[in-house]
Each structure stands twice: as C-alpha cells, then as structure tokens.
Amino acid sequence: xxxxxxxxxxxxxxxxxxxxxxxxxxxxxxxxxxxxxxxxxxxxxxxxxxxxxxxxxxxxxxxxxxxxxxxxxxxxxxxxxxxxxxxxxxxxxxxxxxxxxxxxxxxxxxxxxxxxxxxxxxxxxxxxxxxxxxxxxxxxxxxxxxxxxxxxxxxxxxxxxxxxxxxxxxxxx
Amino acid sequence: xxxxxxxxxxxxxxxxxxxxxxxxxxxxxxxxxxxxxxxxxxxxxxxxxxxxxxxxxxxxxxxxxxxxxxxxxxxxxxxxxxxxxxxxxxxxxxxxxxxxxxxxxxxxxxx
Numbered sequence: 001x002x003x004x005x006x007x008x009x010x011x012x013x014x015x016x017x018x019x020x021x022x023x024x025x026x027x028x029x030x031x032x033x034x035x036x037x038x039x040x041x042x043x044x045x046x047x048x049x050x051x052x053x054x055x056x057x058x059x060x061x062x063x064x065x066x067x068x069x070x071x072x073x074x075x076x077x078x079x080x081x082x083x084x085x086x087x088x089x090x091x092x093x094x095x096x097x098x099x100x101x102x103x104x105x106x107x108x109x110x111x112x113x114x115x116x117x118x119x120x121x122x123x124x125x126x127x128x129x130x131x132x133x134x135x136x137x138x139x140x141x142x143x144x145x146x147x148x149x150x151x152x153x154x155x156x157x158x159x160x161x162x163x164x165x166x167x168x169x170x171x172x173x
Numbered sequence: 174x175x176x177x178x179x180x181x182x183x184x185x186x187x188x189x190x191x192x193x194x195x196x197x198x199x200x201x202x203x204x205x206x207x208x209x210x211x212x213x214x215x216x217x218x219x220x221x222x223x224x225x226x227x228x229x230x231x232x233x234x235x236x237x238x239x240x241x242x243x244x245x246x247x248x249x250x251x252x253x254x255x256x257x258x259x260x261x262x263x264x265x266x267x268x269x270x271x272x273x274x275x276x277x278x279x280x281x282x283x284x
Contacts, residue, residue: 029195029196029197030197032196032197033193033195033196033197036226049255052255052256052259053259055226055256056226056228056256056259056260059195059196059226059228060228060229063195063196063228063230066196114264114265116265116268116269119240120236120239120240120269121236122233122234122236122237122240123229123233125229125232125233125264126228126229128263128264129229129260129263129264132263133263
C-alpha cells in the first residue's frame with residue numbers, strides 16, 4: 001500500500017458517495033463534545049433517528065480513543081489525534097475513523113451479551129453499544145495508527161442482525 | 174455542571190440543567206450527587222428533561238449514583254427523550270431503573 005491508510009480506506013469505502021462530515025481533532029472529551037455538536041448541525045438533513053445513532057456511536061468510539069492515547073516511555077499518555085469522515089452510503093451512513101493511539105484489543109469487537117449482575121457494572125457499555133448499533137464493523141492497524149470503519153443502518157431495525165466484526169493487525173488487504 | 178437538588182412532595186428531586194451527560198461532565202455529575210444520596214432519605218427522582226444526549230459515561234455515572242444510595246432508597250428517572258431512552262434500553266438498564274416518560278403538563282410521576 002503506497003497511499004496513507006486513511007486515504008486508502010476512504011477511497012475504497014466511499015465509492016463516490018457524498019462526504020457529510022469531516023474533521024481532524026484532538027482526542028479529549030471537550031473537543032469531542034464540540035465536534036459532535038457540529039455534527040448535529042452539519043448533518044441536520046439526516047433522519048433524526050439515524051443522526052442520533054450516529055452521534056452515539058461516534059461519541060463512544062472517540063471517547064474510547066481519548067482514553068487510550070499515545071503511550072510514552074514513562075508510562076504516561078499523550079492525547080491522540082482523530083481523523084473522522086462520515087459519508088453517505090446506500091444502507092445509511094458510513095464512517096471511517098483513524099487515530100494514533102494504542103492498539104485496540106481484538107476482544108472489543110467480539111460480540112457478547114451484557115449481564116446485569118450484582119454489583120452493577122458502571123462501565124463496559126461503550127463497545128456493547130458500538131457493536132449493537134453498527135453494521136460491517138472493521139478494525140485495521142497500520143503505520144502505528146488504528147482505523148475503524150462501519151455503517152450505521154438507515155433504520156434501527158436493520159441493526160438487529162449485525163454482521164460479524166473483522167479485526168486485522170495490518171492494512172495489507 | 175448545573176444541577177438543582179430539592180426535597181419536594183416526599184422525593185429528593187434532582188434536576189439536571191445540562192443538555193449533555195457525557196464523558197466531559199459525567200465524573201463531575203457523579204461526584205456531586207453521590208454525597209446527596211448515600212444516606213437514608215426519601216426516594217430519589219432525577220429529572221433528565223433537559224438532557225438531549227447521554228453516552229455510556231453518563232449512563233455509568235447514573236449507575237454509580239444508584240450504587241452509592243442507601244439500599245432502602247428508590248430511584249427513578251424522569252423526562253427521558255427518545256435519544257436518552259435508547260441508551261437505557263440498549264444496555265438493558267431500563268430493567269434496573271424506573272423510567273418515567275416526559276408528560277406535557279409538567280406534573281411529575283403522573284400519566
């Protein structure tokens with residue numbers, strides 16, 4: 001692959017469909033919030049339910065990226081930078097996100113059910129929401145960057161039978 | 174973080190005066206409210222009418238508040254928008270919390 005991986009996936013996935021939203025941002029909760037508010041404004045033409053599911057999934061993914069920034073030699077973390085593109089897709093909207101944070105554990109993409117045991121868990125909902133709300137969820141790692149691609153279906157009913165997520169440790173596809 | 178906490182009609186009513194309950198403010202929300210509920214007292218009702226977005230961080234904060242409560246106290250959530258309800262239903266937390274939909278005349282807990 002000679003192209004930058006983000007450009008490669010964008011070209012491969014977009015197939016000439018219209019770009020709806022495009023940002024490069026620092027991965028911190030305040031910046032992510034501002035970008036999601038911009039998303040609501042810029043994508044206001046989308047169906048309200050589709051836009052709501054898109055906003056939720058992007059919040060979960062980007063805040064996860066913010067929690068797993070660039071690891072330094074002393075064990076501290078520097079914020080990563082996120083590249084986000086949302087574009088029109090025949091089945092809803094498609095997204096690609098890249099960041100330069102830590103590698104994503106493959107277990108994040110494995111479908112599993114939630115258990116409501118005692119004591120109640122205060123976390124662990126984020127990846128469950130992502131898996132349940134997206135279709136065609138794929139992860140790639142390349143050039144020390146993470147890439148996630150997925151589709152948010154037009155209706156929430158069509159997310160009830162999600163496709164199996166894919167994990168690839170490199171981009172040579 | 175804008176909150177209003179008042180005892181009213183036999184409830185501790187917590188009104189969240191924020192549009193979003195997300196990773197940017199969930200910790201603050203949790204830390205402000207835990208000391209208000211971690212002792213015996215009347216049932217707690219959290220009014221989320223003003224909230225139009227919640228993510229898993231916000232949800233986790235609400236769960237943390239429930240867990241901090243004295244075991245004998247009840248908690249209910251009022252005025253959930255469809256976007257907020259979606260997160261509780263998706264994560265099955267609608268089985269854990271009493272969810273009261275918003276009603277137009279502004280009365281609490283009545284249909």
